[in-house]
Amino acid sequence: MDDKHAHDIKKHLKVYIGVFVALLVGTIITVAVSRVNLGHAGNISLALIIAVLKAALVAGFFMHLVSEKKPIYTILVFTAFFFVGLMALTIWAMNDSPEQTTTTGQAPPAHAAPAHHVP
């Protein structure tokens, strides 16, 4: 292996350590935040944001995604698109039903007046 290569790797090592620390910090923040009350939505979004950041760090650096080749990006872009499609369309479909219907998890007809949510 040529020297330049080895040098590159050494440089990478520093990056890895940096990422490692960042990940640990992220975890601590998540835990810390879960103790603070930012409201239901607030807590969840913050936790999700940190989780996404962490995942990006792992994929980008540990899995070398930042320096990957074009075919791999192409594949991943499509995958991401279809994943979003699956999730978004399913949720949309579940929430768009003919008027005056009840939604998931409900007991069968429980009351005369049809409503979206039967208590």
Place this chain on the structure above:
Amino acid sequence: MQPTTEETQQHAAHGAHHEELGFWRKYIFSTDHKVIGIQYGLTGLLFLFFGFCLMMLMRWQIAYPGKPMPVVGEFLQKLLGDEMVNKGVMLPDLYNAFGAMHGTIMVFLAIVPVAFAAFGNFVVPLQIGAPDMAFPRVNMASYQAYFLGGVVMFFSFFIPGGAAKSGWTSYSPLATLADMGHHPNGQTFWILGMVLLITSSLLGAVNFIATIIQLRAKGMTWMRLPFFVWAQFVTAFLLLLAFPPLEAAAILQLMDNVAGTSFFLPTGLAAPGTTTPLPISGGGSPLLWQHLFWFLGHPEVYVLILPAMGIVCEIIANNTRKPIWGYKSLVYSVLCIGFLSFIVWAHHMYLTGMGTKIATFFQTTTMIISIPSVIILTCFFISLWGGSIRFTVPMLFALAFLPMFGIGGLTGLPLGFNFTDLHLHDTYYVIAHFHYVVAPGTIFGLFAGIYYWYPKATGRLMNEFWGKVHFWTSLIFMNLIFQPMFAQGMAGLGRRMYDGGVTYAGADDPAAGLVGVPQWVFGMNRHISWAAWCLGLAQIPFIINFFLSMKKGKKVTSDNPWGATTLEWQTPTPPPHGNFDKPIEVHRGPYEYSVPGHDGDFTPQTEPDKR
């Protein structure tokens, strides 16, 4: 110049030198893509035949409800037990089990393995000039997972309670509740079998894509790939990305079945046939299963058709002796189909209670996806113009594919509009629609491929006369089976009817009594069944021809008996381990037939330019 067989036999002898493998390594645990292809092919054909046998039995019950099955009735009763067969009469549970397993076997154990895995394995590496698949051992593992999945599915017939009986779609909650008396039950086996089959398909898909991206020979650019390779490439992506959600769904349903969770079971669900609530936590959603299932299910139907289109394309080019018209539109169309097929799935769910907005979305994508299919078919049709058409057996099947797929595809349109699906949903119209695409469509494509590549695999041709007999009888009986089903479906005959629908029989005018399915529909049931049994007989010449020709068929005198341009015909016959005996280079597109100024009516892809 084509190498003669003598030359190639020398090569083969030469090749045999460096690796002499025992029987097991060579045929059972082989990592050679061609052997694996043939393993897939034979196993898949056996399952195809088995799936057909299940249907021939069901057609008896549909035509003559409640009458003992002739010949096999007693035997089946001994084999499957009294809860399944009574005095030689098929019972409803057995009918449902056979129906679910017919669908499952045909789709996942017969067509996908033969169309995608067998032809893909055998042909794709040869056509792109690769020595083997990118990951030969993964390839072997893929076949083994498939085989195991098949074994699990097959044995589920013999466990207490019998095989899965909730349709190939396995809708929850029925799938969880249908057989609560037995644990593990047929549904558990079905899920485990599916997990194995999905694993197999994923391994295969990864392998195909990597092979096509990485192992194309020198000069084999993307736009020089035979259309068959493109079709397989897109198919592999469909399998890769659409299958995992079903795997996820299968895991969740498995939890529902064995661990008592309620992923797909809503609150307040009662035990079947009673008003007593089940002791479950509830809170699940039955429609979630359907979304996950059809997210696979729709791409899956294109998995069934695209390889067949690829085969048909190769054979049409070869037998019209002219280039395929509109190669580029074909490629873009197939990519387009691949992409769109991920976002049309809910057209199977129009009647689950859909609002206007979401239904409009799915209808629109469904209509858009029909356009690239029209383009592909149009390209094939136009390719015929100006050709010099040889009616070889593969060509007959390929030609018949066109109108048969046409009928199947066109009848997808009234199903695609939700407002007409309102009437046609879950009737025999749907059955006729998709059988036209998969039976006289895909199966004919497969037959065409078998007759076409048989000489490459065995060095011998299949008998032409019996091939023609097989073709004409199959064509006639296929149409006699499925054409009347459109009429039955229109008239309101529901699918999955154990008694062929007689419970719903009635007058066709209120003045004449209770209005139901008119009487002529049931006469048709009998005609259809007879046609189906005749179709079974029509396969006998094929089966005999298939096996006999291995030993007795006419030997090919050249490695390229059809005078074809693509790379697989540049290899020795049969191709040795490693395929090509010299490095190859590609100089032109895949379908250079009858090029003006060239001698001979075809110019192989490997032939260097003259100037």
Place this chain on the structure above:
Amino acid sequence: MTNTFDYWFKHKLLDLPYLASEHGKHVDDLIVYVHALMAVLFVGWFAYFLYAIFRFRKSKHPKADYVGVKGHVSNWIEGGVAVVEAILLIGFAVPLWAKVVTKPPSEKESTVIHVLAKQFNWNAHYAGPDGIMGRQDQALAAASGGSDPFGVDRANDPNARDDVVVMDNFVVPVNKPVLAYVTGLDVIHSFAIRSMRVCQDAVPGLRIPTWFTPTQEGEYKITCAQLCGNSHYSMSGMLKVVSQAEFDKWLAAESEKARKSTAPKSYE
């Protein structure tokens, strides 16, 4: 009653079943239009196909032509298909679905029923002469041992006392919208009356409205259109369409019967 050509086309050629609902005409019309498109495409292509394979057979045309068809006819055909599909979609399917399927009429102007599918029966709950649907309670349904899958709370809800629950034999008045809230109790069924051109899955946990206006008195099969277990094939019901007067009489009588048979309980 039969406009001869229309009737011949839909019932003899396409084999559509007897039509007895108002919106059904639109369904049938759209089926006709789509099939007309299909027929044009099929006949056109098929004729071309036969001609091409006949004219360019090897014995007649030994030397193939490298170029084949020039020009862009195919683009016009493909474009044409797309346009017709777009018209059918935007002009018919979408607005009709929006109007007929997802926008039920108000409860006041219709006959309201709750439809409950369970293995292997069709059950309906009517409000009774007072027009007010009584409370339903699943615990009561369970306690009834199956005789009342709705669990109509006759003891505590005064509106419930005159309510009517029937199994497999539904009665509705003619020429008035029937608004059915469809649900399932155990597995997914599908509430289909082919002559009314309605079909709605009965999904446990969901209550989905579907509606139609019967236009002909008579008796019609109710079909289950979703595999729901081993007796799916025999899950058959009957919808009897009668005049308004007859319906009122029937409802009053049934209501009376229900009141009597449950009377002792309500005095406890």
Place this chain on the structure above:
Amino acid sequence: MDIPYVVQPREDTGLFNAKVGIWLFLASEVMLFGALFSSYILLRVGSMNWLYGEAKDLNVWLGTANTAVLITSSITMVMAWASLKLNEFGKFKAYMGATILLGLVFMVIKAFEYNAKFHHGHFPASHTFYAIYFTLTGLHALHVLGGMVVNSFYWGPGSKMWKTDPVRFTNRVEIGGLF
């Protein structure tokens, strides 16, 4: 003919075969876990009686510890690969060994968590929340287990390849790490 690009990347794609393969595999994993997460979100949004906060009975500290363990194992994994690139086989052994051990620690902690749940009478069947919890973490545990098996192979018998075909071995480890 041998299969090309097993070791060296192909010029036009810049990738070696297994790299393409593993990313394809990961793409399918994205769809698998994507579907599971979609289901989770859907059931959660659609549910009327989801469990919140304390009711969930999750031990934050155990969870945190396990996350830290996983993060550490991912860095030791990269380090193992980097050591190979730097031609330091001894270090590779150490880092790889650490990775495997961390996997083991993870499993043990998970086992404690499960045990506590069962103790409190929480089973998959108790509530959709627990159903999801057990299914997802169970699958994840399987994934970790698979990784441990592969890594043990690289650490033990598989490492012989280092002598015969170092570049290929390095690639292999990279592939394993991606998983």
